[in-house]
Structures are given as C-alpha cells and as structure tokens.
Amino acid sequence: MAITYTSGEQVEVYRFSLPATILIPLVALFLQAWVPLRFHFFSIFDLPLLITIFFAMARRSQIAGLLTGALIGVIQDSLTHQPIGLYGLSKTVVGYGASSLGVKLDAENAGARLLLTLVFYVVHEVVYFLIARGLVSLHMEWSWQHELWSGLANAFLGVVLYAVLDRFKQRT
Amino acid sequence: MESVLGRYKNLIVLTAVLFAQILGLAVQVKRTTDTESSRLIRVWAVGTVTPFEKALVWIQTSTGSLWHNYFYLRGVRAENRQLKDQIERMRLEQVRMSQDADQARRLQALLAFKEQFISRTMAAQVIGSSGSEQSRSVYIDKGEKDGIKPDMAVITADGVVGKVLRVYGSTSLVLLISDQSSGVGAILEKSRLQGILRGTPAGEVTLEKVMSDETVAQGELVLTSGGDRIFPKGLPIGTVTRVFPGNEGFLNIRLKPAADLSKLEEVLVVTRIDEKQAEPEKSNPGRAVDILAERLPTVPPKPENAPAGTATAAPSGTTQNPSASTVSGTAVRATGGANSAADPQVKPKTPAPASGGLAARKPAAPDAAAPGAPTAAGNPPAKILPKTVQPSAEPKPQPPAPDQDNPQ
Numbered sequence: 001m002a003i004t005y006t007s008g009e010q011v012e013v014y015r016f017s018l019p020a021t022i023l024i025p026l027v028a029l030f031l032q033a034w035v036p037l038r039f040h041f042f043s044i045f046d047l048p049l050l051i052t053i054f055f056a057m058a059r060r061s062q063i064a065g066l067l068t069g070a071l072i073g074v075i076q077d078s079l080t081h082q083p084i085g086l087y088g089l090s091k092t093v094v095g096y097g098a099s100s101l102g103v104k105l106d107a108e109n110a111g112a113r114l115l116l117t118l119v120f121y122v123v124h125e126v127v128y129f130l131i132a133r134g135l136v137s138l139h140m141e142w143s144w145q146h147e148l149w150s151g152l153a154n155a156f157l158g159v160v161l162y163a164v165l166d167r168f169k170q171r172t
Numbered sequence: 173m174e175s176v177l178g179r180y181k182n183l184i185v186l187t188a189v190l191f192a193q194i195l196g197l198a199v200q201v202k203r204t205t206d207t208e209s210s211r212l213i214r215v216w217a218v219g220t221v222t223p224f225e226k227a228l229v230w231i232q233t234s235t236g237s238l239w240h241n242y243f244y245l246r247g248v249r250a251e252n253r254q255l256k257d258q259i260e261r262m263r264l265e266q267v268r269m270s271q272d273a274d275q276a277r278r279l280q281a282l283l284a285f286k287e288q289f290i291s292r293t294m295a296a297q298v299i300g301s302s303g304s305e306q307s308r309s310v311y312i313d314k315g316e317k318d319g320i321k322p323d324m325a326v327i328t329a330d331g332v333v334g335k336v337l338r339v340y341g342s343t344s345l346v347l348l349i350s351d352q353s354s355g356v357g358a359i360l361e362k363s364r365l366q367g368i369l370r371g372t373p374a375g376e377v378t379l380e381k382v383m384s385d386e387t388v389a390q391g392e393l394v395l396t397s398g399g400d401r402i403f404p405k406g407l408p409i410g411t412v413t414r415v416f417p418g419n420e421g422f423l424n425i426r427l428k429p430a431a432d433l434s435k436l437e438e439v440l441v442v443t444r445i446d447e448k449q450a451e452p453e454k455s456n457p458g459r460a461v462d463i464l465a466e467r468l469p470t471v472p473p474k475p476e477n478a479p480a481g482t483a484t485a486a487p488s489g490t491t492q493n494p495s496a497s498t499v500s501g502t503a504v505r506a507t508g509g510a511n512s513a514a515d516p517q518v519k520p521k522t523p524a525p526a527s528g529g530l531a532a533r534k535p536a537a538p539d540a541a542a543p544g545a546p547t548a549a550g551n552p553p554a555k556i557l558p559k560t561v562q563p564s565a566e567p568k569p570q571p572p573a574p575d576q577d578n579p580q
Contacts, residue, residue, distance in 0.1 A: 030224050032303035033311075040434040043305050062182040070189050078217030079300075080307035081337050081347055085197035087304075089190060096186050132306070135194070136201055139352055140306070141373040 012108075014058040014169040024165065025051050025072050033079055044150045046121070048072045050158045052091050053120050054165050056098035057107050065102075069095025083136055090127040094120050110159050117158035121151040215340060218311070222343045225300040226313055233297070290404055292444035293327075294318060298436045299343070308351035308375055309334070310436060315342040323402055325442040331408040331430025332356065332396060333439050344441075348433050349409065350375045357399030358409055360388060366397050367425070369409060377410060379425035386423065388415045394427055404445050 016024075028047040036043040052072050056065030073091030077084040098120055101107070107116055125147050132138040177184065296312035314320050316339050326333040326346050334354060338345040347354050349369060356369040358379055365386055367379040379394060392412045398405030410427035418424030 026220065029303070030221050033221055033300040034225050034228060036301050036303060037298060037310070037436070043301075043303070063185050066182075066186050066189055070193065074193075074213065075217045075220075076303070078214045079221060080302040080304050081309050081345060081351075081353070082304075082307050083197055083200040084213060085193040085200070086306075088193045089197075092186070092189050092193065096182075128306075131197075135197055138306075139373060 012171065013060045014171060016055070016058075016168055016170060020168040021055075024168065025055075025068075025075075029072070029075055029079070032076070044153055045157055046124070046154060047161075048076050048087075049091065049094065049121065049124055050117065050154060050161055051165075052095050053098045053117055053158065054162050056095045057102035057116070058169055060099055060102040062096055062099045062103075065095035065099025066092050067095070069093070082132075082138070086128055086131055086136065089131055090124045093127050094124045097123065110163075113159050113162055114155045117155040118151045121154045122147055125151075214338070218340050218343060218345075222300060222311055222340075225311065226343075229297055229299045229313070290442050290444075291446040292442075293440040294320070294443050296320075296326075296344075296439050296441055298439060302345075305375070306373075308348045308371060308433075309337065310346050310348065311343050312346055312439060312441070313343060314441060315340050315344050317342055319443060320344045320441055325403045325407075325445075326439050327403075327407060327442060328431045328436070328439055330432070331410065332403055333431050333433065333436065335402050336441065346439070349429065350377050350433055355400065356403060356409065357397040358394050359397040360412075361393040361395055363388065363392070366399070369394070369427070377427045377429050379412075379427060380418075380422060382423045382425060384417050384421050384423050388412060388423060388425055390415065404442070 025048065028051045032045070032047045052065075052069045055068045059065060059068075069091035070088050073086075073088035074084055076087040076091075080087075098116070101116065105112065105116075107113055129140055129142055132140050294314060296314040298310050299313050300311040302309045302311075312320075312326070320336055320339050322336055322339055324336045326335060332349055334346045334348040334351075336344050337347040348371070349356055350371040352371045352373055354369075354371050357366070358369040359366045360379075360382075363386065365382050365388065367382040369377060369379055371377055382388065390412050394409045394412065396403040396405055396407040396409060408430040410429040412425055413428045414426040416424050
C-alpha cells in the first residue's frame with residue numbers, strides 16, 4: 001500500500017467527456033435506488049459517494065470536486081423524504097477533501113484508493129450524522145462497528161469500481 | 173484584494189456552497205408541512221431517475237411473466253389440484269367466518285357502531301427505493317394522474333406497508349412503517365392494548381406507549397387501531413418478537429412486520445375508505461352444510477308418501493323454539509334472494525339473539541344437507557329447512573318441495 005506525496009506538477013490531472021460526466025452519476029443514483037429493492041444488503045453501499053470520490057480525485061480540482069459532490073448529494077437527497085441538503089453538505093465536504101488530497105497524493109493504486117475511500121466514507125457518515133442531529137434534529141444512532149464494516153465494504157467496491165471507471169478518463 | 177480572493181478561491185467557493193445548502197436546509201426545517209420550497213428539485217430528480225426504474229421493472233416483469241407463463245409450467249397440474257383443495261377448505265372457512273361476521277354486525281347495529289371498510293384499492297408496482305438507510309421509503313408507479321393522494325394507506329395481502337408521503341405525476345413516494353418518522357396507531361390483538369408503531373434508526377419496528385406494568389406475550393399479533401385516520405382498523409401489522417422495559421415507564425416492544433418490507437414488489441394503495449353504520453347482512457352467501465352437501469355423493473330421492481317432518485330429521489326442539497322462525501329465515505336466505513322471495517313460508521328477517529340463531533342452526537345442519545345433495549347443480553339444500561322449521565304460531569301444510577328445488 002503505497003501512498004506517495006507528490007507535487008502538483010507530478011500528478012496526472014484527468015478530465016471526462018460530457019456524456020460520462022452526466023451519465024455516470026445518474027447511473028450510480030439509479031442503481032442506488034433500484035438495486036436495494038432486489039438485494040437488500042446493497043443498501044450499505046453508497047455508489048454516489050464512490051462516484052464523488054472518484055471524480056474529485058481524478059480531476060484534482062477542489063472547486064470541481066465540491067460542486068460535483070454538492071450536485072450528486074442534492075439529487076440523492078431529492079429521492080429521499082428527508083430535507084434536501086443532508087447528503088448535499090456531506091458530499092460537498094467529501095468532494096472538497098478528496099480533490100484536496102488528490103492534488104497532494106498519488107491515489108492511482110488500489111491500496112491508496114482502499115484507504116482513502118474508507119476514510120472518506122467515515123468522514124461522510126460523521127458529517128451526515130452531525131448535520132442530521134444538529135440541524136435537522138433527526139433521531140439517529142451511531143455505531144462504529146456498523147460504520148467501519150460499511151466503510152470497508154464500500155472501499156472494496158470502490159477499488160473495483162474505480163478500475164472500471166478509469167477507462168473513461170481522458171488526459172488533459 | 174484580488175490576490176486574496178484568488179488565493180482563497182477554493183475555500184470561498186466551499187463556504188458559499190455549504191452556506192447555501194445550510195440556508196436551504198433551515199428553510200425546509202422551519203416549515204412543518206410538506207416542503208414546497210424544494211418541490212421543484214424533487215420533481216426534477218424523481219422525473220430523471222424513475223423512468224429508468226419503470227423501464228427496468230417493465231422489462232423484468234415481462235421477462236418473468238414470459239418465463240412463468242410459457243416455459244416454467246412444470247407441476248402446474250399438481251399445484252392446480254392443491255389450490256382447488258385449498259379453495260374448498262377456504263369456502264368452508266369463509267362461511268363460518270361470515271356467520272361470525274353477521275353476528276358481529278347484528279351486535280354492532282344494536283350498539284349503533286360505525287365501521288370502516290376498504291371500499292377501493294389500486295394495485296401498484298414498486299419501482300425503486302430512496303437508496304438510503306436513513307430514509308426507508310419506496311417509489312410506486314402510480315401517481316397524481318392515477319388519483320393517488322398523500323396520506324393514503326399502502327398495504328399488501330400480508331399486512332401494512334406504509335403511507336403515501338409525496339405524490340408526483342406518475343409516481344409516488346411511500347414512507348414505510350419501518351422509517352423512524354412514521355407513526356401508526358396500533359392495537360395488540362388479544363390484550364387490546366393500544367400503542368404507537370414507529371420505526372427505529374436501524375430499520376426495526378417498535379410499538380411504543382404501552383405501559384411497563386402490562387403483560388405482552390411474544391408472538392401476539394398487532395393490528396391497526398384506526399386511530400390515526402389513515403389505516404383502517406384491523407389490518408395486520410406484525411407480530412411481537414421481543415419485549416423489554418423501555419424508558420419512562422413504557423415497554424419497548426419489537427415487532428416483525430407482517431409484510432416483508434425488504435422484498436416489496438406489488439402493493440395496494442387504499443384509495444377509498446368508507447364509514448357506515450353497521451347493519452346485519454341482508455343476504456347470506458351460503459352455509460357450511462350447503463357446501464358440504466355439494467361434495468356429498470348423490471342420495472336417491474325420498475319416497476312420495478314420506479312424512480314431511482322426517483325428511484330433514486330436524487330436532488323437534490328447533491321448531492318449537494320461538495326464535496326458530498328467524499333461524500329458518502336465515503337458513504332460507506342462505507339459498508339466495510330470489511329463492512327466498514319465491515318461498516311463501518319465508519318470514520321477514522327480524523333481529524334475533526345471535527347465539528340462539530347459531531345454536532339452533534347447528535343441529536339441523538348435517539341432516540338437512542343430505543337430502544338436498546342430489547340437486548347440487550342448483551342451489552337446493554337449504555330450501556329443505558323451511559319445510560321443517562316452521563314458526564310455531566303459523567302451522568301450515570308443507571308445499572311440495574321438488575317444484576321449487578328442481579326447476580328442471
């Protein structure tokens with residue numbers, strides 16, 4: 001597991017075609033809403049979060065990362081019955097953080113991706129929990145065990161997913 | 173100044189985006205009713221995602237039905253036979269229950285109860301979920317265009333599912349009973365204790381507000397109480413799986429939902445609930461003996477000179493009972509309204525002590541069934557009763573039964 005610190009000039013910055021930029025998040029949102037109906041265990045995954053992390057780390061632009069996170073989060077909120085902004089805020093923070101780290105770290109290998117996804121999953125859940133409890137007064141329970149297992153599951157799925165999504169990358 | 177803005181551009185944008193969302197969140201939370209301020213965003217998002225879900229569900233359903241209807245027909249004959257047997261059993265059960273229900277209606281009418289019943293439902297397909305563990309809700313393929321409205325109850329054949337929360341053009345969002353923001357008025361079937369059903373953050377279902385000094389047994393059925401004005405009374409919600417002391421002197425009762433909330437495919441939306449004064453059933457669909465009679469082997473017709481009273485061998489006590497006239501009326505009604513109207517001996521229906529009526533009917537049943545059996549193709553068996561069960565005040569000669577029983 002090699003996470004190397006690199007200068008801004010050393011890391012590759014990627015971009016994506018417009019169809020990929022629009023369709024990949026939409027497909028992720030669609031699968032997130034549809035698959036748990038057939039396979040209930042799938043609800044522990046957060047595909048929109050994985051997509052947010054992937055785009056943020058690949059583009060390595062903080063503004064693009066946070067805007068991508070905000071947009072995906074708001075759409076995800078719209079599909080729930082909760083107030084809009086819970087996922088939006090959480091994914092904004094994650095998008096910003098992932099792109100900030102993407103500038104400094106070479107997160108192209110599987111080990112780094114696994115670790116970063118696990119960390120950002122937990123960050124996402126913590127931010128969501130704080131907002132839901134603090135701002136919206138939702139009754140929520142925190143379980144480290146559940147969050148860590150979910151984080152690991154998401155991290156492993158993320159490694160596979162990122163390898164697939166790497167095909168859509170275009171060098172700048 | 174420009175250099176400062178350029179230097180902290182990313183942080184400024186981050187702060188602005190976060191602030192905008194927090195502001196939006198505050199506006200939504202402030203409104204206690206449905207958040208119309210976010211309606212447009214939701215409509216767009218739902219309108220973008222649900223068509224794909226609908227298309228996929230349609231493909232899945234079509235493929236599944238092709239497989240089940242044309243290719244996977246192994247064992248259909250055996251299944252058909254089993255189902256026919258089951259129908260027979262259920263018909264008998266239905267008759268027994270309808271008698272109980274009739275009795276209950278008579279009692280309710282006496283007490284001027286108003287009863288609620290589901291008068292119209294609409295079948296809907298579950299096409300998607302919210303995709304979040306924090307929001308336990310599903311989307312169905314029926315919406316405003318189909319007449320769906322917020323707060324309509326959603327059920328399956330097994331039990332309660334939830335209620336319609338938001339309605340869009342051709343889809344609706346259904347809040348499941350396992351969501352922590354849901355609330356259903358509930359009652360325990362045997363102990364008749366009432367409480368409020370809520371979901372937990374982990375997606376379990378609990379019954380709240382039952383005092384800790386009450387006794388609740390595991391496995392007891394929990395039904396809707398009707399107190400929430402959304403779910404009609406008496407629908408099954410689930411069974412008690414665990415009971416332990418909770419906070420503030422209340423029990424913490426965990427339930428297993430009757431409907432499998434993790435595998436929802438088709439649901440029924442209750443689009444109309446009627447409330448009316450309970451009144452006794454006007455026409456009874458049939459009696460257990462009639463159904464048994466249809467299944468009995470053919471019995472040869474009785475001799476012409478046989479005494480009328482021996483045909484049915486009804487207990488003599490039945491005929492002398494003042495309430496017997498009512499019983500005979502009930503029995504005749506069992507054969508259908510047209511027959512009852514044609515029979516000159518049928519007395520107008522009058523309220524009678526329910527227990528007496530049921531008790532009087534029971535002894536007559538086995539014997540009355542057999543003579544009627546040969547004409548099972550019609551609906552004759554119950555017509556034999558009027559010949560034997562006469563109102564004691566009006567002794568009349570018996571009319572010839574075969575003319576009415578067998579039109580052919």
